[in-house]
Amino acid sequence: MNWDRESRWTRIRFFLDQVGAAAGSAFASRAVRVLSELTGADACWIRVDDVVLAQHLAPGAMPIALSASPADGASTLRQGDAWLVRQMLRDRSDGTERRVGELLVRLSTREPPNPGVFEFLDTVGELIAGRLKQQERVEQIQEQLREERTTFVGASHMGLGELVDRPGMASIRADADAAVVGDAPVLILGESGTGKTRLANAIAEASGRVPIVRATLGASDDLNTITSELFGHVRGAFSGAVAARKGLVEYADGGTLILDEVLNLPPHAQQLLLDFTQFGTYRPLGYQAAEPKRARVRLLAATNGDIRRAIADTRFRQDLYFRLASIPITLPPLRDCRADIPTLASAYLARVDRHRAVWTLSDQAKAALMSTELEWEGNIRELEGLLQRAVHRARAEGDTAGTQMIQTRHLGLTMGTSPTPLPPAATSKDISLSDRWRQLELDRDALDTRERDAITAAMTKSAGVVNRAARLLGVPRTSLLSRMKRLGIDKLEFAPEA
Template identity: 35%
Template sequence: MRNNLYPQFGILLIDDEESFLRSMSIALERRGGFNHIYRCQDSRKAMQVIADEPIGLVLLDLTMPHVSGEELLQAIASDYPDISVIILSGLNQLEVALNCIRLGAYDYFVKTTEEDRLIEGIRRAVRLQEMSFENRELRRRFLSDTLEQPEVFANIITQDKAMRSVFQYLESIAPSQQPVLIMGESGVGKEQIAHAIHTLSARSGPLVSVNVAGLDDNVFADTLFGHHRGAFTGADKARAGMIEQAAEGTLFLDEIGDLSQASQVKLLRLLQEGEYYPLGSDRPKRIRARIVVATHQNLEEKQLQGEFRKDLYYRLRIHQVEIPPLRKRKKDLGLLLDYFLSEAADELGKAKPTIPKELPVLLENYDFPGNVRELRAMAFDAMSQHRARILSMEAFRRVLTADHSPELLAEKGVAVRFNEEQPLPSLQEISDLLVEEAMRRAQGNQSLASRLIGISQPALSKRLKKLQGDEPL
């Protein structure tokens, strides 16, 4: 199926020797995992193949009858500047190589070059072309501000611009085979994003999810790679690993920041070589799944501290996306609350209540350390206690009150910064500023504002009258 072709663009081999075309095609597929290959033995037909097919990379011989490789190189560079050309020549001459680079070739290899070095050079060219394609797609989507497959994101409830940008980015990288790193705090919905990536890529295989937190090295290897019968004590029969189960699909590794150093080495080799060994086997298997990983930890900090391999980090971050926390998506609160209350009402067999107009305002003044997951838990808790037509705010108030307790604020290190070059404000000025800010955050609701600053509603009303000059100081 076309969906399982890799890379997304075609690789065209141009050589007058049929035996070389055949052997190179086999090497590209077995060693590189490339199966989107076109072959051309007659150099006179090469430009027509490029015109008819979605070619992104050309492997070109120099010495051919009819049209030379140098002539073809110049024609490709002139007519199709976005196509990369790698020269595969029988000539080991520096002057020839430099001339090819000057004419626009991406790289130059002698045919007798060892296969590993050649395949790695082709991998580099493929990655460069993929990034170029993705950048063009990303620019196009951002400039037009469109989503081509909005239905894929239908289950992610949001109207946030930052989330829309995430969706546009995911659409642009969907065809790539390269790994994707999903970052974000716990509870923001990283697994939903992994599902969206899998759906967008239209791969024929399944999405297989593995939480790697707490897995020791042996369990990690057995879980991912599988084993042969007799590989270790208790291995009575062979078992396919998650990589094989995800063939032609997506392998999602959650909590990748908790992976042990030994397991990090195994994952790095898998990404570099594109192959793995089931436990007890001496024959490698090629990975036929796309790798998507997620973490709530800061991998950049972990690699600086020596807790996460730098080379693995850079492999994983070829494509990366960060999901904004709920506290930065305040406009989504009302949508999510309504959705979760409907979900809870259906599950509990109750009628959906009316939401008090003060509730969204109350929630906007909460940080939601547990993000979307925490809001869902609140909604279900409130629905379980619901008895009247209007939803009680008590379940939400308890959380807000606990979050603003002096002990918790001290624990968070909450502090007010003053400009050292300016005189300190008076206590009265500070008090007035605090009241004004509380009223702004509560959108004019005195009951909510009083809760935010820890005073009674009558006391707040009295302070407001003083500010407005209606009551003597």
């Protein structure tokens, strides 16, 4: 075979044409098959961390005998009447050189390989390494998305009992219990901040229908965007669709799909969702097979809009409403259940700063929060924001170890208005440097709390394995260890018990 410069580049172009569009495991499988064809090899393997990622054997060919040591650059080894060429896969995408794995090609010849073979494999090996690292990053991002879609953790998480076992929820408790034991669609209505998505999460978790996938429906009128998000698309379905993509319905198969702000769906997307609720079938964008795909998904929808007005204005399909509202639940605004405020506040304070102190409300603070002069336009979300600010104010007064009390002065309430009124526009000259620094400290404390919760959740899910936790969070292992040290998080706390 000719291995001069022109021949090598012809082979490289052919390799790219044959494998360039392949994704995932298909890329590695196609790469070894094409390389075997281009080099005349009877066996070709790609190995990563001593694991064979893909292999191709010609008919009648024997498997490659592998040692545990990785290739360092390129090396050759005589095996009977054949030569085994081992090429290190090196990724240089970020300006540094890192070993990704190795490529092994067995040439059925007694003569030593042509030097052009090594140059060809070096170039192809770099292409393969870059694609493998790219695919690894894609998988990390997909894993993060799956975690976000199927896991609900953090300081705002509330169980079903905490949400409905209070006086203001007496009217919906029976419906919430019915939603847990059944599999009928649920439609949750209520003002912004009343806890609709939290209730949907809690119902899904209590029912055990996993995975739990959340779809936040934007106001896009683009059919391609909406269809792809919900039902996925095939490669080439539209310009830019270089790879197939699963939709949220497929991710939720066998579990629960939460449709947040369902009123944002335009009419053509409502028709697609209606068909799915009726028949359990769907077609990804560009899907040409005769039979549609199927998925068993429990739907929980939520909206803060006036759905009856939307139906009257023909902005929302009435037949879809009846399909989604098998169990309708309307959450009351916080101003209509003020007696629940101390319970909600205590539950939130038990979570907000649990790594530092235990916070409670004074009787005077409870009375202030229940005042009829407060409008609570933001409902539970506004209450939690106010309590978080109160914790920061109380913490700034001194030592916060042990049990701490939130006093009325920490709440910063102004009666007759919303507890969190919109501030007037301020110029830089209105804010002193000390005030700016104090605000930075408050923001930093809030960020530390959220970061600590996220790291704790990732370390718990990974059973204390830092590498896996770093992948879940999408950060380098060294960065995660540095943040854990700064936040005082010990990885041994998450190790499984012997």
